[in-house]
Amino acid sequence: MGSRTILEVNSLGKAFDVRGVRLDVLDSVSFSVSEGDWVTAIGPSGCGKTTLLRVIAGLLEPDAGSAVVDGARERRLGVAALLPQSDTLLPWRTAIDNAVLASEIAGVPKSRALAEATGLFEHFGLSGFETTYPWQLSGGMRQRVALMRTFLSGRSVLLLDEPLGALDPLTRASLQEWLLAVWSELGKTIVLVTHDVDEAVYLSDRLLALTPRPARVLATWSFDDLPRPRSRTDLTFMHRRAEVMNLLLEGTT
Amino acid sequence: MTARRILSPILFFVAVLVVWEIAVRAFAVPAYILPPPTRILAAFFVHLPLLAAHAGVTLGEILLGLLFGGAGGLGLAVLLYSSRSLEQALHPFIIASQMVPVFAIAPLLILWLGYSVWPKVAVAALIGFFPVAVNTLDGLRSTRADMLDLFRTMGASRRQTLAKLLLPTALPSLFSGLKVAATLSVVGATIGEWVGARRGLGYLMLQSNARLRVDLVFAAILALTGIGLFLFAGFRIIERRVLHWTAHDRRSE
Numbered sequence: 001m002g003s004r005t006i007l008e009v010n011s012l013g014k015a016f017d018v019r020g021v022r023l024d025v026l027d028s029v030s031f032s033v034s035e036g037d038w039v040t041a042i043g044p045s046g047c048g049k050t051t052l053l054r055v056i057a058g059l060l061e062p063d064a065g066s067a068v069v070d071g072a073r074e075r076r077l078g079v080a081a082l083l084p085q086s087d088t089l090l091p092w093r094t095a096i097d098n099a100v101l102a103s104e105i106a107g108v109p110k111s112r113a114l115a116e117a118t119g120l121f122e123h124f125g126l127s128g129f130e131t132t133y134p135w136q137l138s139g140g141m142r143q144r145v146a147l148m149r150t151f152l153s154g155r156s157v158l159l160l161d162e163p164l165g166a167l168d169p170l171t172r173a174s175l176q177e178w179l180l181a182v183w184s185e186l187g188k189t190i191v192l193v194t195h196d197v198d199e200a201v202y203l204s205d206r207l208l209a210l211t212p213r214p215a216r217v218l219a220t221w222s223f224d225d226l227p228r229p230r231s232r233t234d235l236t237f238m239h240r241r242a243e244v245m246n247l248l249l250e251g252t253t
Numbered sequence: 254m255t256a257r258r259i260l261s262p263i264l265f266f267v268a269v270l271v272v273w274e275i276a277v278r279a280f281a282v283p284a285y286i287l288p289p290p291t292r293i294l295a296a297f298f299v300h301l302p303l304l305a306a307h308a309g310v311t312l313g314e315i316l317l318g319l320l321f322g323g324a325g326g327l328g329l330a331v332l333l334y335s336s337r338s339l340e341q342a343l344h345p346f347i348i349a350s351q352m353v354p355v356f357a358i359a360p361l362l363i364l365w366l367g368y369s370v371w372p373k374v375a376v377a378a379l380i381g382f383f384p385v386a387v388n389t390l391d392g393l394r395s396t397r398a399d400m401l402d403l404f405r406t407m408g409a410s411r412r413q414t415l416a417k418l419l420l421p422t423a424l425p426s427l428f429s430g431l432k433v434a435a436t437l438s439v440v441g442a443t444i445g446e447w448v449g450a451r452r453g454l455g456y457l458m459l460q461s462n463a464r465l466r467v468d469l470v471f472a473a474i475l476a477l478t479g480i481g482l483f484l485f486a487g488f489r490i491i492e493r494r495v496l497h498w499t500a501h502d503r504r505s506e
Contacts, residue, residue, distance in 0.1 A: 077408055082402075086397075092421050092496075092498045102407045105407045105413050153407065
């Protein structure tokens with residue numbers, strides 16, 4: 001993995017005004033991500049994980065501190081690719097046309113974008129479904145198309161907001177395997193937010209635990225002692241998972 | 254079940270015609286007041302070439318009116334969607350424009366545009382543009398906020414967002430507006446012809462009325478109804494083809 005810092009989050013603070021009441025969501029969150037790394041932020045539901053990603057993506061401006069993505073501090077929109085939590089496929093586009101949307105908007109000629117996507121369909125376990133419309137696909141397949149769109153965006157930093165949250169456990173487990181394979185193959189930098197401890201420990205190079213709202217960094221881990229491919233029945237893995245779980249439980253109460 | 258759905262309106266319609274026929278004959282109502290349905294039908298077929306010639310003129314006016322009214326409504330909707338201040342400035346006038354009886358300005362339009370097809374086209378367009386504008390604006394506003402955010406993170410320009418997200422989202426509403434506009438513009442073109450014309454079904458109705466040929470008036474009404482139904486059905490067919498992705502939603506409703 002490269003050692004260049006591609007994402008730097010510095011004492012980030014963000015508050016919302018909810019009907020005249022100030023609601024602190026992020027409180028001096030700091031971390032940095034090296035190129036090619038997989039960093040996960042974990043925290044209880046509603047702790048501000050999504051807000052963190054939205055600030056990094058440039059949809060929101062921080063009230064304090066800064067976020068620098070791939071050298072961009074002020075104009076971050078369009079620098080990192082965001083995969084929102086909700087189902088965001090365009091119903092009037094086929095799977096392949098959805099997959100190339102981001103690169104199409106970035107100005108990649110459509111024929112080249114389509115050729116690139118066609119090559120990846122098998123990789124994403126979707127071959128034969130290129131010209132299928134979203135409503136004809138299962139939830140897991142739709143999510144893979146959305147992930148494909150994120151990977152094909154041409155951006156090096158991918159921000160994934162609970163991409164596997166809405167799926168059943170089996171689909172979820174197989175998509176985790178598959179996500180790891182695609183990530184190591186395509187060499188992207190990933191920032192994932194999740195509330196699933198098992199998923200976080202299984203997938204990440206580094207992990208940040210966040211407190212309930214306002215989110216602060218409670219602890220960070222480097223999983224260098226967990227070589228890939230990881231096994232869920234490995235003792236070190238189980239130990240780490242319990243450690244993260246306990247800390248989150250303490251932080252919540 | 255479906256057979257009954259088709260059969261019951263036909264039976265009802267036939268029953269009305271039979272009662273009409275019997276009543277007219279039983280009370281010896283003169284044909285210049287109310288002709289029996291058989292006589293109207295006979296007049297329709299005897300004067301088919303005449304009706305077709307006038308119907309062609311009226312249909313042309315309606316289609317041109319729909320084209321201008323539809324394009325104007327769509328353009329206005331996009332304009333109002335993109336500028337909040339413009340919308341606030343124009344909103345009262347757009348509502349007020351619907352309070353102006355188009356009937357009343359039709360003579361003025363004849364004065365300005367002459368006895369050509371254009372005043373009729375103008376009346377049809379003026380009546381048809383409002384439902385298109387209102388429906389399309391609603392459609393544009395129904396665009397999901399998370400989709401708009403996604404496009405922003407992709408670095409999409411205003412034009413790209415309009416072409417690839419906003420307009421496809423508004424398309425079903427645009428079609429709803431066009432279907433209303435289609436029926437209204439039949440009325441609009443007829444009014445335009447009443448006020449001053451040398452051709453068209455509206456003109457034929459006035460002429461026949463003056464000569465107490467009530468059967469021909471009814472035949473012209475029949476032709477106008479046919480045009481309205483034809484346009485409505487036409488838009489429905491185009492709509493189903495273009496909006497193929499909504500077929501799934503319709504089924505699950």
